[in-house]
Amino acid sequence: MSADLILYNIGELFCPIDNNEPLRGQAMNTAKIMHNAYIAIKAGKIQAIGEGEVPESLISNETQKRDLSGLTVTPGLIDSHTHLVHGGSRENEFSMKLNGVSYLDILAAGGGILSTVNATKTSTFDELYTKAKKSLDTMLIHGTTTVEAKSGYGLEWETEEKQLKVAKKLNEDHPVEVVSTFMGAHAIPTQLKENPEEFIKELTEFMIPEVSKHSLAEFCDVFCEHGVFSVEQTRTILKCAKENNLKIKIHADEIVSLGGAELAAEMGAHSAEHLMAASDEGISLMAKNNVIANLLPGTTFSLMKTSYADARKMIENNLAVALSTDYNPGSCPTENIQLIMQLGSLAMKMSPIEVFNAVTINGAHSLGRGHETGSFEVGKNADIVVFDAPNIDYILYHFGVNHVKEVYKNGNLVVQDRRVI
Ligand SMILES: O=C(O)CC1=NCN=C1
Numbered sequence: 001m002s003a004d005l006i007l008y009n010i011g012e013l014f015c016p017i018d019n020n021e022p023l024r025g026q027a028m029n030t031a032k033i034m035h036n037a038y039i040a041i042k043a044g045k046i047q048a049i050g051e052g053e054v055p056e057s058l059i060s061n062e063t064q065k066r067d068l069s070g071l072t073v074t075p076g077l078i079d080s081h082t083h084l085v086h087g088g089s090r091e092n093e094f095s096m097k098l099n100g101v102s103y104l105d106i107l108a109a110g111g112g113i114l115s116t117v118n119a120t121k122t123s124t125f126d127e128l129y130t131k132a133k134k135s136l137d138t139m140l141i142h143g144t145t146t147v148e149a150k151s152g153y154g155l156e157w158e159t160e161e162k163q164l165k166v167a168k169k170l171n172e173d174h175p176v177e178v179v180s181t182f183m184g185a186h187a188i189p190t191q192l193k194e195n196p197e198e199f200i201k202e203l204t205e206f207m208i209p210e211v212s213k214h215s216l217a218e219f220c221d222v223f224c225e226h227g228v229f230s231v232e233q234t235r236t237i238l239k240c241a242k243e244n245n246l247k248i249k250i251h252a253d254e255i256v257s258l259g260g261a262e263l264a265a266e267m268g269a270h271s272a273e274h275l276m277a278a279s280d281e282g283i284s285l286m287a288k289n290n291v292i293a294n295l296l297p298g299t300t301f302s303l304m305k306t307s308y309a310d311a312r313k314m315i316e317n318n319l320a321v322a323l324s325t326d327y328n329p330g331s332c333p334t335e336n337i338q339l340i341m342q343l344g345s346l347a348m349k350m351s352p353i354e355v356f357n358a359v360t361i362n363g364a365h366s367l368g369r370g371h372e373t374g375s376f377e378v379g380k381n382a383d384i385v386v387f388d389a390p391n392i393d394y395i396l397y398h399f400g401v402n403h404v405k406e407v408y409k410n411g412n413l414v415v416q417d418r419r420v421i
């Protein structure tokens with residue numbers, strides 16, 4: 001059957017090896033890299049890929065063709081950890097940060113997340129939608145075709161629900177697929193600071209059941225951190241999430257080594273996020289329980305820390321690693337996943353093949369989308385990024401610029417010459 005569209009003469013085609021599960025350990029450094037390649041697209045899906053001449057059987061008078069000689073093509077990039085929907089910004093805290101005031105001290109003083117909570121509460125649905133749509137456009141022109149969006153800037157039902165409904169409408173309206181996570185357990189609200197157990201009751205007895213009943217999110221996440229939610233409190237909240245059929249993630253060992261990685265393994269979390277301070281025991285237990293390590297080097301960079309999550313140790317321990325922006329107005333205000341990929345190599349010594357697997361097939365699996373995107377298996381969504389670069393190494397080595405030329409989502413051209421169309 002002839003294709004609707006054929007991308008041919010592709011200079012370098014990066015194809016993750018897809019075994020219906022994330023790539024772990026040494027497998028992360030494997031890929032099928034083709035040259036002078038083609039991709040045939042039919043009804044928004046991958047119909048065929050190969051090298052050299054395009055088979056005549058794929059071509060008819062109606063088939064559109066695009067010559068991509070000298071360019072590099074990968075699956076659409078997946079940003080599997082963002083706080084996309086939020087009000088306001090936090091550059092007012094920038095000079096405090098530069099003067100050495102820590103992230104947790106700013107939060108404890110009522111700033112940080114709590115400052116964004118106030119801005120989100122006072123923003124209308126339309127203001128949150130417009131601001132998040134602008135960020136989605138920026139993500140898209142940098143190659144992101146699937147993104148996770150967490151709530152967590154309400155800490156009470158009305159605003160948490162507002163955030164989740166904004167994300168749901170963006171998923172309907174925007175080319176980028178938006179996968180929602182409920183993160184009401186992002187901080188203790190100021191008014192319940194002396195009574196956190198009351199807040200945990202609100203989360204477990206009302207908010208999480210409501211999220212599940214109205215299908216407002218697929219995942220539930222908790223900020224398990226010193227001065228936020230303890231391991232015991234996190235366990236209580238995520239136990240309730242599992243009982244309400246939500247898959248679980250944990251912001252684990254971001255700043256203090258609390259044992260979040262160990263808890264993620266104990267509870268069978270889909271993924272554990274950050275892991276800058278993860279213990280060797282936690283890494284080993286995560287590997288034994290197939291918990292994906294979602295690393296966020298942009299946050300390490302933005303918090304001006306020097307100790308990045310130990311990606312090399314995690315890969316050597318047979319973990320599956322994903323990479324994401326952690327886009328949020330405080331600890332990582334960037335939508336640019338290519339910068340994160342460059343830090344994956346330059347700051348965490350991941351190879352180019354490991355980095356591209358981390359933001360395609362492994363990112364897809366960390367969002368439960370490994371069956372429909374993240375590689376070029378026949379029948380998967382035709383989510384495709386065309387880079388103005390000769391190979392994948394060049395995209396990481398030449399850092400700080402946007403290398404994307406075109407993006408296809410479900411076979412439709414949605415970005416041309418770096419502009420959303
Ligand atoms: O600071 C923020 O708004 C986002 C964040 N949550 C946990 N770490 C960073």
Ligand SMILES: [Zn+2]
Nearest residue numbers: 081083251326
């Ligand atoms: Zn985060």
